[in-house]
Structure formats: C-alpha cells, structure tokens
Amino acid sequence: MCGIYLDYQSAMPVDPRVREFADRYLAREFGNPSALHSAGLAAKSAVEDARAKVAELINAEDPSNIIFTSSATEANNLAIRGTTLRNAAKGKKILASSIEHISVLNAMKDLQKVGYQLTLAPVDSAGIVDLATLENQLSKDTVVTSVMYANSEIGTIEPMKEISQIVHDQGMFLHADAVAAQGRIPIDVQNDGIDLLTISSNDMYGPQGAGALYVNPNVKLQPALVGGGQERGLRPGTENLFAIAGMGEAARLAKREMNEEGNRLRPIRNGLIKEILKIEETYLTGHPTYRLPHHASFRFSRIEGESILLTMDAMFNIQVSTGSACSSRTLEPSHVLLAIGLRHEQAHGSMVMTIGKYNNPDQIPMIAKAVNQTVQRLRALSPL
C-alpha cells in the first residue's frame, strides 16, 4: 500500500519487532501449552510471559487476572454474559452507555431476550457520559455497567474514575471496553477502579486473533465456552500461541513507547483538525480536548460519508473511515453519532481519521487538500 493510511482504528499493521518476536511460535516453538514435555512447557511459558506483559500494560494486580480470548468481541461477550449469568441471583438489570461498541450492545440486547432489563446511559454532545443520569439509572441490582474507556468513532475519553465511583456506589460491576484507548493513553485498572476491561492485540500493532479480558478477582464469571479448562476454564481451547505471544510483545512495546508516540501523533492530529476545519460547514465530532491523541473526526454538511471515503480512496489513495449508514450493513447511521445528538442527515456526513506509526507531519497539507477537494467535488453534485 503506497497511499496514506488513516484508518488505524479499524486495523493496523503488525509491528516488525512483534512479528520477529512471535514468528518462532508458528513453526519452531509450536508446542501445546497444556502438554507436560519440554515443547509444551516452552509454549506454556510463552503464554505466561505474554500474560505478564499484558497485565503490566494496564497495571493489573496479578497476571492471573488476564484471560486471553480470540478477539475483543469475545472478551466483551465474556464480560457481559459471564457476569450477568453467573450473578443472575443478584439482579436482572444491565446498563451500557449509548455509545458502546456493537459487541457490547448486542451482548446486552441478547440478554434482554432472556429477561434482563437494559438501560442505556446518555452522553452529551461531546460524547461524555452524563454522570448525573447514570447515577439515577443505577440500582443495587444493576449487575454490570459497561462504559467504553474511549470511543473509537469520536475519540472521546470517558472520566472512568468518576464513573467507577458512581457504579460502585450505586450498582455492582463496571466493565470498560478499552480497545480504542489501550496503548494510546495510560490505563490503570486499579487506580481507575475497573472490574472488567477488554483489550485487543491488533489495536496495538499485534497480530489479529488475540484479545484479553482483565477480570478483577472479586468478579465471578460464567465461562464463555466449555472445554479443556484453559484460561482458568473461562475461555477453554488450545491457545493461539502466535497471536498471544505477539499480543504480549505488542503490549510491552506499547507500555514503553505510548507516551512518546502520543506526543508525536498529537501535533499531526491537531494539524489535521486545524486544516480540515477551515473547510466551510465542517465540524469536529467528539470532545475537543478529552480526546485520544491519534483521533480526528468530522462531519460535513450536505454530503455523504461513503462518497467521501470512496473519493478519498480512488482519487487520492487515502484511506479513511465513516459512520455513514451507507457503509454499514444496516443502512442505519452510526448509533454513536445519533447519541451525541446529530440528526440523521448530519450523521450521514461523517469522516473519521485515525493516525499511527507510519504517518508524519509532512502528510498534513496533502491530506487537508485531498479532503477539501473531495468535499468540493461532492458538494457540487449535491442538491442540498
């Protein structure tokens, strides 16, 4: 790919150092971590090494509080279904912010079908959860409350510590989906007071095929699957050694490099926002300051997001993302954009840029010019 890739939130390349580190587990050190011979023990220690590195990234009390899964979607499912089903006797209420990832929302909607009562907590126009409303919505039998650490579509970072206090005062367990935030801003599950936290490998330059759920020892879960007892029986199945080892190494590098990388990306991001907001009838979505360092998201009046994405790609070889309905399977605009109060026709005109390792400040003028030309081209076609 020789264009400019600005969709790091949906996929990113594997860091060459991660690849080199994990490569040995594909064909040379391939043992089954459950086997007792030397090949098995070597594999087992690779998994435990990865677990310790992941625990360190989010400051978990102990590596054993990390459960590896195959993806963040699976970790979200384990968190939501695992807590509610295991604690069914304690309550039938579940709560989520209205801007959660679809895997959280759908896991909760699925529980609605078996008698759980789902409440969605509203957010303000910048995407911050309305704490006063949240407090009123919670009750002692609200088994799990799920709030994204930061939002992938609008970049807004939630006040997790305050949310944690409210949830623990009024309800039971707090789950945070940290996929957008991990490796970009420091996360400390102990300091933040988070009971369950989802992270994924491919959102920090690790290979696809691994995710993890941090589980505070106070929380008991019902297993996602049943099988041979791996991952404390919560997520059995022979470990994806390559992906898990890669995820561990990616977590180690993220922990070490995230501040420096954030400081490098922030000015690029700010430059993009500054230049793109010069285009008429263009607005930033999400919070202007409580925002992930790599995240720039906009909406443009009178044009549609899929057309923006396609024009940017075909005409300028620049890859961006959109929350427009037309790029989704359902033809509904993004629930996140509707939750921050945009009207449908406004939500259709969104564009998300998420930058990463291979972006640099020299690209800002090129990108801004491409966006400007794209917007002008589509507005010339628009009857609005």
Add this chain to the structure above:
Amino acid sequence: MAQVGYSKKVMEHFMNPRNVGVIENPDGYGKVGNPVCGDLMEIFIKVKEDKIDDIKFRTFGCGSAIAVSSMVTEMAKGKPLEEAMKITRKDVADELEGLPPQKMHCSNLGADALHAAIKNYWVKIGKIKPEEAKEEAHEEGEACPTV
C-alpha cells in the same frame, strides 16, 4: 470468486458522473429519496419531439446512489419518453454490472427519479392527472428503506 465492493462500472460512473447539474426551466423535474435516509436525488429533463433531449441530475448520497443517477441519465438521454418510462430499477443495476444487495434500493431511486421527472412533464402537458404522478415509491419524506 464473489465480487468484493463495487463493480468497476459503478466506480467509473461514481468518479466520472455524466450529466451532472441543473437545467433552468426544465420541462420535467423529479425528486426522490430523503436526506434523513442518506440519499436524495433530483433529475431535470428537457423534452423535444417527445424525446428526452437533455437530462441532468444532482444527488446527495453514497457511491452507488451517485453512480445510479449517472447511469440512469445516460440510459434515458435521447430516448422517447414512453421508452424511458420503461427503464426499470433492475435495468439500471444490470447496466452497472450489479450492486451489493444492501445497495439495491439506490437503483430504485434512479429509476424512480427519472419516472417522476417524466410524469411531472406529462402532468404539465395534461397527459396524466396530478394524482397519477404520485404512485412511485420512495417519495420524499417516506420512511427509510431497510435491508
């Protein structure tokens, strides 16, 4: 192998749309879709000797909505009105070498906008009654289509 994304034809029309613009004092005008649903399409026609002499469009919408508008204007240009009226939603999608399933409603919009413009002209010349021009689906303000 199953087709991934849009056909080459769709992308070609999306990137180089034909007949974009407005006709001042058109003989017929059709507008369908709804910005709330993510697409709005308008078609202007000039009629000469019962044929579509000139046709222009403007569209707010996704890639396929723009490609469909471009294609339907190209298919209709120069055709007798009666014949242009027979261009179906499927004809437009077929000419574009297919559309992804969730985008088929876009091809509906193209044919509907064209038919609306022709009927608007027929109403003006007294060939049909105004109420006969209102039978197309996807009139502006209608509920959004679902997949």
